[in-house]
Amino acid sequence: MPVNLSAPTPDSLHPVPGVRLGCTEAGIRKANRRDLTLIELAPGSRVAGVFTQNRFCAAPVQVCKKHLASGSIRALVINTGVANAGTGEPGLAASNTSCAAVAKLLGCDAAQVLPFSTGVIMEPLPVERIEAGLPACQAALKADGWFEAAHAIMTTDTLAKGASRKIGGGGTAITVTGISKGAGMIKPNMATMLGFVATDAAISQALLERLVEEVADESFNCITVDGDTSTNDSFVLIATGRAGNVEIADAGSPAYAELRAAVTAVAQRLAQAIVRDGEGATKFIEIAVAGGATKAECKAVGYAIAHSPLVKTAFFASDPNLGRILGAIGNAWGNDPALRDLDVTAVKLWLGDVLVSENGGRAASYKEEDGARVMEPAEITIRVDLGRGPAQGKVWTCDFSYDYVKINADYRS
Template sequence: MPVNLPIPAASSLHAVNGVRIGVVEAGIRKAGRKDLTVMLLDDGCSVGGVFTTNRFRAAPVQICRNHLVAGNTRAVVINTGNANAGTGADGLARATQSCAALAKRLNLDATQVLPFSTGVIMEQLPVDRIEAGLDAAIADARADHWLKAAEGIMTTDTQPKAYSTQVVVEGRTVTVTGISKGAGMIRPNMATMLGFIATDACVAPSLMAALARELAEGSFNRVTVDGDTSTNDSLLVIATNKAGHAPIVDLQSPAALVLKAAMLEVARLLAQAIVRDGEGATKFITVQIDGGRTEEECRKVAYAIAHSPLVKTAFFASDPNLGRILAAVGYAGIDDLDQGLIELHLDDVHVATQGGRHTAYREEDGQRVMKQSEITVRVGLGRGTASQTVWTCDFSHDYVTINADYRS
């Protein structure tokens, strides 16, 4: 069961003027599961993306990056059940073919279509099934199909992930709606996750790549489930330019700051939903590092804690074996770290001070916190004023079971 993650209601998701979505079952994955989604964008949208740092990028990631450079994106095609990764030249050809098939039906150029895939690696993409399902997907396209899309892009997710908000920008009501998928093979620098965030705000096309990077840096690059960086992870950000306010041409302008705050709220909720629905997760853990000299060294410490199987299994068992956290701090890669300055808290419980056990700490207090479904680990480095936060989950027996049985 996801950790304190409500199932979104379709009525809570605002339509974004300029985006229509169709979702069908094309037989790409198991029977009875919707697995093909198309997004149809009105002409004049501004689009930006962020993609996996894995050097073994999937074919659709490579095609997406090239097509974004070409500009004037008008459609998106997403399949689940097959990652089209580790498929060589054949995979590139099949991803290109899926773009061409959708483009032909919409009277577009193939470069105006962005492909996304998620699922099993090193299996041929059944592009014939994608092509066979496109007409039905186009016919199904509606502005209010965001929840259907969230369901259609799921793989090992146990429930759909979607959020929506509205904000006033220069006197105009602006909508931000997004969906994501992901539950395993998740770590910073993107992961086996797909994210799609759209707004009807007016944003200059030249700003979209930077906007996508900012949103990813404050959200999807702050989550980790198991430390594995996927071949397919992608975040697409769309501005349809329909809201009617003056175009945003500076990401530091007052209008941009209002819009970015709303978009970052949606992005963070989507990213945190991935952790809350992490494979086999029973606890949602916030790791906050304070007192670093730089944000980079704070991130190193946070990720060392959040990636540690020993730390994560201790949280699953509610076992206050908290020396594992101190050990992770020590191997995070800060060469001149002074352990005598380290402070460790679990929520309100002061566990360690000046690098050693706090005299008032009792193991039953640590266990009390570790039994909670939501926990905050706070580490003070005593080196400066920088801070960073990441979100992770525990490791349970179910994580092994899910991944051992993934292809069956």
Template sequence: MPVGLRELPPLDSVPGIRLGTTAAGIRKPDRPDLVVIECAPGTNVTAVFTRNRFCAAPVTVARDHLETAPPRALLINTGFANAGTGPFGLEDARACCAALAGQLGCRTEEILPFSTGIIGERLPVSRIVAGLPGCLMNLNENGWAEAARGIMTTDTVPKGSSRKINLGSQTVLLTGVAKGAGMIRPDMATMLAFVATDAAVTPAVLNSCLLTAVNQSFNRITVDGDTSTNDACVLMATGLARNSVIDRVEGEAYAKLLGSVTETFIGLAQSIVRDAEGATKFITVEVRGGLTESDCLAVAYTVAHSPLVKTAFFASDPNWGRILAAVGRAPVERLDFSKLAIHLNDVCVVRQGAPDNDYTEARGIAVMRLPEILIRIDLGVGIATARIWTSDLSHDYVRINAEYRS
């Protein structure tokens, strides 16, 4: 079960965005698996994609299309990732785009494709094309919740978030959905995330907002250290809120928009970790006192990716030596263990590189039995800080991934 993750909250419609979802039988019968997100004319769209060098065909096509024309619609399928499929994968992705473009009366390049699922198998193009009329028939501004369910794979719950901010006299809406539970160390964004606002904002400023928010959210989570071939995060701005156009990355209006986008991204990113495959613990790793933020992140990720650390948390075992060892092998130039401190929540475990005088195993166990835990590591050599979110590693993670293709 997800760790501390509530049911999908009410999701506000965003003027200018319509969503349609259907069960196209792409891989499994009778489950939502195909989503169309339609953008009103004039919508600005920006996106970031996986840094995996073997990126999926839809990533390649979406990048090309985004550079060619303003998107009219996004097309998302689950079941098959269309990755590792060679030239045929590109043909299949473009064929699906062409089919949707034909039904919407727009150019093929105005469709952005996204896929998630099994790697190495071709898309069932005929099933996707056959499902498009169902998506279009279901298009409506209130389709966010259905879309959140339609993009799920091993997720156990749909993930979404909505916010409102005031820009001058105008109320601006922001709503987004995401999917992801395994193969999570995005290295740019998340597995799949689609967020829209009705704010009026120029393309360059929207892109800056996306990049800044991604680096504080989706680039701060990890479940298993694996970067997917299909990761993508899309931010859409319809401009229908009629606020004064935000055209610079400074000032109160931009700060409010960036804050709202970042909060939305963080909420979605954390929901992915909370729903991590087999997770029983939601773990925050906070590193302080580093020389640079990159050093802090290196330490945090080394701890978060350690199978020994993650399995200890699953067992509620306060085996702090595993954390200490992970810190010691982090790829940073300067570590001074005489200054190192480690806390589990408010319990000091290590001080000045040695067991804290007041630490007891009982206090450590009491923390480790909690569903949400903070590992706070103070390196004591600088002023930089960084924070990431991760999960434990359980029997169910192995089972889910062992059975994924069956």
């Protein structure tokens, strides 16, 4: 049961001029489900992306990076069922073949196509099924295909994930629409996080590349379900330039700030949707860490809490087991050695609005019933003040339930 999440309605995902999407049932791993998506971009579109840092990065990720470096992208092709990761040279060849097949259909170069795969790792990609399915995707291409595409890229997701915003753009209407998938690993594994956001804004390539990094840092790089970073994680930002605005080329301009806010809002919604739909999740937890010397150490503390199985199971039980949270904070130096000298007597910890710990121990004002009260709702905020600097950082995660074990012990069967 996703936590406070509903699927987008078809009407809520606004078309982005210059982007058309089409899906089909290619039978890649299972029959009777749409598992192949083609996204066609108008000529002149600009694309930037951020990708998994897993050393075993999947073949399509390697191909994406290469093609992004070489220039003007005209299409994205996305399959579910098989991740094409841990597949060596044959996997690279399969990804290149699928790009070539798209290029032949659309009349562009293979290097202008970005491939994405998600599903089981170390299984060979049945690229001939992709080749066979692509004409149907092409025939289905339409500007309002976001809703269907949001469904076609799902794996263990229980709900489709999409979001959309319209902004004034200094007098020119600009649209931002995106879809994402993922449930099992943000920092995910088999479920893989994929995020695709498009806007019709005109923006310089240099600034688009900066924007994708900045947005990722405030959205997809704030979430974790189980701490396992996928081999396939990808977040791609597309700007078709069709809105008619003056090209945004100055990072200090109001136009950039407005666009960044809109893209960040869409990406945060998509990213949080992945956590809300996290495998077995019954709680959505925001961990807001302030008072750090750096943002990195704030995030290190956030991830230490978010990854502790003992903290996550306590949240599943709605148990204000404060010691487990303190223990996780005390271990965070493993994520960032700068925290080795953390002075725990300066640390303050809140559950919701309740101060639960200060001076290295339980807060004098803390009552167990207050802790129990704030642990009940499906959405909980943990706040930490490290008391050693001006920086802050946020992490979103979910709890750890019987169903997480069930889903992941059963997944391949």
